[in-house]
Amino acid sequence: MKPVLRLLLFGNLWIALGAALITAQTCWLIERPGAAMAWFVFFSTASGYTFHRLMRFNRWSLRLQSTRVNWLLRSRKVLTVWFAFTSVMASVWAVSIFPFEFLVALLPLVLITAAYVVPVIPARGEWLALRDVPGAKLWVIAFTWATVTVALPLWYFKPEIGVAAMFLMIIERSCWIAALTIPFDVRDVSFDDARQKTLPQTRGVGGALRVSFGLMGAFAVMVSLLFLLNEYSFFTWLAILASAAVGIVMIYKSKSVTNEFYHAFWIDGLIILQPALVFLSLG
Numbered sequence: 001m002k003p004v005l006r007l008l009l010f011g012n013l014w015i016a017l018g019a020a021l022i023t024a025q026t027c028w029l030i031e032r033p034g035a036a037m038a039w040f041v042f043f044s045t046a047s048g049y050t051f052h053r054l055m056r057f058n059r060w061s062l063r064l065q066s067t068r069v070n071w072l073l074r075s076r077k078v079l080t081v082w083f084a085f086t087s088v089m090a091s092v093w094a095v096s097i098f099p100f101e102f103l104v105a106l107l108p109l110v111l112i113t114a115a116y117v118v119p120v121i122p123a124r125g126e127w128l129a130l131r132d133v134p135g136a137k138l139w140v141i142a143f144t145w146a147t148v149t150v151a152l153p154l155w156y157f158k159p160e161i162g163v164a165a166m167f168l169m170i171i172e173r174s175c176w177i178a179a180l181t182i183p184f185d186v187r188d189v190s191f192d193d194a195r196q197k198t199l200p201q202t203r204g205v206g207g208a209l210r211v212s213f214g215l216m217g218a219f220a221v222m223v224s225l226l227f228l229l230n231e232y233s234f235f236t237w238l239a240i241l242a243s244a245a246v247g248i249v250m251i252y253k254s255k256s257v258t259n260e261f262y263h264a265f266w267i268d269g270l271i272i273l274q275p276a277l278v279f280l281s282l283g
Contacts, residue, residue, distance in 0.1 A: 009264040010071045011082060012053070016046035018271030023149040025275040026169070028282055029232065032157035036097050041148060043090035048113045050083040055117040068260045102156055112144055134197040138185065142178040146170050165231050172222035176274075179215035180247065182208050183254040183267055205255060212251050220244050239281035243274035 008014050020042035027034025053072055072079065094103060112130065114120075119127035131137045150173045154166055182199060185192070186208055189200040199208035220241055227237040247270050254267060 005261075005265075006067075006071050009261070009268075010068050011075070011079070012046050012049040014265065015049060015268050015271070016042045016086075018268055019045040019145070019149060021275035022173075022271055023153060025278050026150050026153045026173075027157060028278065029236065030154065030158045030161065032153070034153070036093075037153055037156070040090060040093045040097070043086045043093060044148070047083060047086035047090050050079055050086065051113070052117045054079055054083060066260060068264070098156070102152075105152070105155070109144065109147060112140070116140060128195075132193060132196055134195060135202075137196055137198060138178055138181055141181050142174040145177040146173040149173060162229075165226065165229055168222050168226050168229070169231070172219055172226065175215045175219035175222060176244075176247075177271075179212045179219060179251065180267055180270055182212040182215075183251055184263055186255065187258065187260075187263055209251060209255055213248060216244050216248050216251070233281070235281040236278055239277035240274060243270065243277050246270065246273060 020038040023041040024034035024038040027037060054076070094106065116130045119129050119132075121128045121130065121133060123133075130140050147170075150170050151166075154161055154169065185198040186200045186205050189198065189205065192198055192201065194201065199211055203211065223232065223237060223240045223244070226232045227234070232240070250266055250270060254262065257263075
């Protein structure tokens, strides 16, 4: 894998771009300008994911050897600088653009991001991070992404939106993110801590992927309901369903692919594909 591609994927630029674009997608769908919110989410996501990587270095070096982990271990100084830069940019962006009440609403998300990898939860004589709480990892990720990329833009730009539409959009995004996260749990099943009780650990690889397909089905139902409520146009509905169809194919293929590039580029790339298709549908 070329150095630039490693930096893009393992340095969290790709996933941050996906988060920014899918936030912009929410803004486009409610006909609000999304650039400022998208840039904030880009820097925040890059900062949060890099923080997670830095906090888990010792675990990785002891439990796993891979292209991704070896690159991360060699690039610790670069990642530390990148974390500092993106944290400052996210903070400056937030303070200079958003009102005080919006900043207050961000604090719980900052705490969740930290607690995801920092042991703060007491459990039977030890301390656990959120990702290590049995069964919590997948749903913490889905909840956080849905809150950042849907709930916050809706609250900030369109607080008058109906409760039903807001609820459906949040559930839709949660299902999408959870469905795309499960293949990563499948990939990591051999070295994830057993106490995490991820779906592949409790249901097996086949069972976990069936849950992923089910979530994609629920996602399609939510999208269709939003279309029926006139929140999405016909072409936007088709565009989002097309991204789901591609997602199902990619998830199915993931069960036989162990290449880190496939997950880091193609699976995460689905988060970029959907906004791209939605943008074209709005043209």
